[in-house]
Amino acid sequence: MLTRTFFALQRPWIPTRLAAMNMVVDVIVSVGLYKPLGIAGLVIGTVLANAVMTALQLHRLRIGFNGRLEGAQTTMITARITVAAVLLAAVSWFVCT
Numbered sequence: 001m002l003t004r005t006f007f008a009l010q011r012p013w014i015p016t017r018l019a020a021m022n023m024v025v026d027v028i029v030s031v032g033l034y035k036p037l038g039i040a041g042l043v044i045g046t047v048l049a050n051a052v053m054t055a056l057q058l059h060r061l062r063i064g065f066n067g068r069l070e071g072a073q074t075t076m077i078t079a080r081i082t083v084a085a086v087l088l089a090a091v092s093w094f095v096c097t
Contacts, residue, residue, distance in 0.1 A: 003057065005061060018053055022049050026046055026049035027045075032045075
């Protein structure tokens with residue numbers, strides 16, 4: 001969603017540059033963790049790289065909107081979606097067992 005925001009704002013090079021940094025972080029962390037953790041190290045590297053990418057995109061968007069991203073409203077909506085997903089998972093688990 002964040003990447004699409006940059007494209008909607010006619011600034012496609014920002015997420016492209018951030019994606020390049022994302023790949024660098026992914027490779028460094030994945031290679032560093034592969035030997036001690038095996039495949040789990042690759043997964044951790046990918047997760048960490050995506051978390052860094054998300055944080056950097058949010059930071060750049062905040063700069064572009066002069067610090068106004070309606071964070072409280074977005075957090076509340078995210079919490080409601082999470083609660084709904086947990087309830088759906090519980091109902092699905094109950095129905096399947």
